[in-house]
Amino acid sequence: MTASLRTLLDGPNADVRDLVRAWLAEPGNAPVADLPREEHRAQVLAWARELADAGGTAIGFPVEYGGEGNVGRSIAAFETLAAGDLSLLVKCGVQFGLFGGAVLHLGTEHHHERYLSAITSLQLPGCFAMTETGHGSNVQALATTATYDAAAGEFVVHTPDADARKDYIGNAARDGRMAAVFAQLVVDGEARGVHALLVPIRADDGGVLPGVTIEDCGAKLGLEGVDNGRIAFDQVRVPRDALLDRYAQVREDGTYFSPIENPTKRFFVMLGTLIQGRASVCGASITATKVALDIAVRRSLTRRQFGPPGGDEVLLLDYRTHQRRLLPALATTYGLHFAQARLVERLHRAFTTDDVPDRERRQLETFAAGLKAVASWHATDTIQACREACGGAGYLRANRFAALKADTDVFTTFEGDNTVLLQLAAKNLLTDYRDEFGELDPLGLASFFAGQVIGTLAERAAVRKVLAGLAARLLPGRARAKPGDEAAGRGRYGELRDRTEQLSLLRWRQEHILQGVARRLKGGIDSGREPFDVLVDCQDHVVEAARAWVDRVVLEAFADAVEACEDPELHALLDRACSLYALTRVEAERGFYQEHGRLTAARSKAVIKTVNALCAELRPDAERLVDAFAIPAPALADAREVAANVEQAA
Numbered sequence: 067m068t069a070s071l072r073t074l075l076d077g078p079n080a081d082v083r084d085l086v087r088a089w090l091a092e093p094g095n096a097p098v099a100d101l102p103r104e105e106h107r108a109q110v111l112a113w114a115r116e117l118a119d120a121g122g123t124a125i126g127f128p129v130e131y132g133g134e135g136n137v138g139r140s141i142a143a144f145e146t147l148a149a150g151d152l153s154l155l156v157k158c159g160v161q162f163g164l165f166g167g168a169v170l171h172l173g174t175e176h177h178h179e180r181y182l183s184a185i186t187s188l189q190l191p192g193c194f195a196m197t198e199t200g201h202g203s204n205v206q207a208l209a210t211t212a213t214y215d216a217a218a219g220e221f222v223v224h225t226p227d228a229d230a231r232k233d234y235i236g237n238a239a240r241d242g243r244m245a246a247v248f249a250q251l252v253v254d255g256e257a258r259g260v261h262a263l264l265v266p267i268r269a270d271d272g273g274v275l276p277g278v279t280i281e282d283c284g285a286k287l288g289l290e291g292v293d294n295g296r297i298a299f300d301q302v303r304v305p306r307d308a309l310l311d312r313y314a315q316v317r318e319d320g321t322y323f324s325p326i327e328n329p330t331k332r333f334f335v336m337l338g339t340l341i342q343g344r345a346s347v348c349g350a351s352i353t354a355t356k357v358a359l360d361i362a363v364r365r366s367l368t369r370r371q372f373g374p375p376g377g378d379e380v381l382l383l384d385y386r387t388h389q390r391r392l393l394p395a396l397a398t399t400y401g402l403h404f405a406q407a408r409l410v411e412r413l414h415r416a417f418t419t420d421d422v423p424d425r426e427r428r429q430l431e432t433f434a435a436g437l438k439a440v441a442s443w444h445a446t447d448t449i450q451a452c453r454e455a456c457g458g459a460g461y462l463r464a465n466r467f468a469a470l471k472a473d474t475d476v477f478t479t480f481e482g483d484n485t486v487l488l489q490l491a492a493k494n495l496l497t498d499y500r501d502e503f504g505e506l507d508p509l510g511l512a513s514f515f516a517g518q519v520i521g522t523l524a525e526r527a528a529v530r531k532v533l534a535g536l537a538a539r540l541l542p543g544r545a546r547a548k549p550g551d552e553a554a555g556r557g558r559y560g561e562l563r564d565r566t567e568q569l570s571l572l573r574w575r576q577e578h579i580l581q582g583v584a585r586r587l588k589g590g591i592d593s594g595r596e597p598f599d600v601l602v603d604c605q606d607h608v609v610e611a612a613r614a615w616v617d618r619v620v621l622e623a624f625a626d627a628v629e630a631c632e633d634p635e636l637h638a639l640l641d642r643a644c645s646l647y648a649l650t651r652v653e654a655e656r657g658f659y660q661e662h663g664r665l666t667a668a669r670s671k672a673v674i675k676t677v678n679a680l681c682a683e684l685r686p687d688a689e690r691l692v693d694a695f696a697i698p699a700p701a702l703a704d705a706r707e708v709a710a711n712v713e714q715a716a
């Protein structure tokens with residue numbers, strides 16, 4: 067059964083996953099611990115070159131530039147690589163995902179012709195220079211300028227002050243030769259908003275180019291093998307064709323043109339190209355979680371502590387608290403895995419379709435933003451739980467937890483801060499109702515959530531209208547549970563183990579929260595308050611709406627995977643894991659369900675009981691569930707050795 071479970075998890079790109087696993091298992095490719103920073107950086111660059119030479123880093127790029135034009139396979143490879151050294155993963159993410167992705171998605175044919183092969187082969191190491199010291203999440207407020215000099219046919223890229231330095235930029239401190247720089251474009255004296263340009267930063271011999279200043283960000287919490295740096299530009303000139311001009315061009319005569327007239331929409335479309343990066347970090351978070359769970363579950367099946375008087379000591383995983391710490395996290399990781407597979411499938415479809423409708427693009431953006439936030443937080447929580455579950459052995463540096471904790475920590479921040487991403491997801495969820503509610507101006511709403519005050523009466527009216535419509539749609543009265551209706555998990559809403567009931571619980575919560583947010587936003591705006599102030603007041607609620615939506619889509623993806631599984635034994639195992647995921651989420655929100663009369667006190671207690679029962683039922687399959695992750699042994703070797711040594715010493 068483990069083999070069929072592994073096949074199911076590996077999905078359609080199993081071959082590329084196996085190639086990456088084989089590479090990770092080769093001598094010399096295991097994650098490194100404790101290398102001096104410069105040696106670690108050199109090792110990471112050497113590994114990245116090896117992967118590029120083997121063609122593995124071009125998979126997502128068009129065939130004519132040496133790739134396979136296959137985003138699904140490229141993300142599958144990236145996800146699998148996350149079992150190894152995470153500095154290597156992030157270095158590859160910066161070079162091929164962010165820098166390469168900016169050239170591919172924001173550039174046009176002449177950029178592709180000129181740079182893509184050099185980028186995928188790593189002959190041209192580059193940076194994605196968006197964040198500034200002064201602004202990270204609020205990209206619209208970036209202060210670097212790119213002013214067009216029509217007489218010279220050049221852009222002048224400039225950092226006006228220290229706050230406008232590009233900061234934390236991967237590949238900047240040591241290896242990068244060029245950067246995709248995000249700057250405020252000024253053409254003929256008119257500000258055109260944030261656009262990206264390709265700016266050389268170092269010569270071939272590695273010397274920093276005139277007008278460019280680069281500092282090393284120095285020691286970090288983790289990812290020490292990545293050379294993050296700070297870049298400033300002093301009136302650096304680049305030719306007109308340095309502008310990545312898919313969504314906006316500056317013509318030879320010095321006029322600006324964009325097929326997307328509205329600047330806010332243009333901005334959001336450009337940023338939409340970050341979806342692939344978010345999906346990649348999401349997948350990497352899930353893999354890192356799997357590594358931690360593999361180590362902790364395996365150890366809990368060999369380590370014995372205490373026991374009945376006169377009897378043998380008991381395996382850690384036979385203790386309820388240990389099951390509680392590891393098995394719901396394991397079930398959640400399975401859920402996130404299936405949701406991620408769905409996200410990647412949709413992304414792949416979108417990338418192979420010429421014209422993706424706005425609505426579909428927005429839904430993808432919501433999915434990637436929400437899932438990345440939840441998966442990276444889940445990684446942080448689970449890695450810590452696994453470390454503790456391994457006791458002192460988990461704390462030793464030779465073990466992988468130190469690196470896993472330190473290196474994945476920032477997954478909650480880069481590719482979009484999680485709290486900011488959940489707000490983006492919530493904004494999209496509200497906007498998705500636009501068609502049903504007539505004239506909502508989505509840009510008005512986008513500005514609203516981007517922190518801009520909606521100035522015009524027309525925009526205010528549009529927002530009021532959609533919020534009123536949303537509230538009307540979502541407000542229908544809900545059946546309330548009556549005391550005594552439910553006992554031991556059974557009641558008017560059905561069995562807790564019943565998938566329909568589980569889906570109904572999570573969907574109900576999500577809709578209820580969205581409805582509440584809509585009502586509060588509408589009430590605030592109707593009372594004449596500034597939309598920005600209303601939003602700030604409701605912000606925790608807004609974020610919760612997105613979080614509840616992610617819980618729901620994860621359960622839907624998990625439930626569909628269970629349904630599609632034809633092997634009866636495997637189906638039964640996944641069904642238990644899926645119920646454990648669903649009820650873990652319900653249990654975490656018991657207060658909400660009781661406050662809103664959706665669970666009685668008796669039924670709420672039944673949720674706890676059912677979670678306990680499901681943990682016990684899943685316990686015999688725990689090893690099989692982590693085996694199916696197929697983490698290459700060298701990615702776990704140290705931890706296993708440490709576990710074994712500690713066992714012997716004891």
Ligand SMILES: Cc1cc2nc3c(=O)[nH]c(=O)nc-3n(C[C@H](O)[C@H](O)[C@H](O)COP(=O)(O)OP(=O)(O)OC[C@H]3O[C@@H](n4cnc5c(N)ncnc54)[C@H](O)[C@@H]3O)c2cc1C
Pocket residue numbers: 160194195196197200201202203204233234235236286289294476479480481482483484485486517
């Ligand atoms: C190791 C590392 C590598 C990186 N690599 C790159 C790179 O290669 N290229 C690049 O361009 N950038 C890179 N970054 C930058 C990264 O993308 C930013 O740090 C991130 O976008 C967050 O921006 P910030 O640091 O300015 O945080 P801020 O935006 O200042 O956020 C700080 C806190 O404030 C909260 N906050 C912000 N806005 C709001 C709001 N509206 N409402 C409520 N709360 C809010 C956030 O949730 C967060 O907790 C990297 C960062 C690190 C640490």
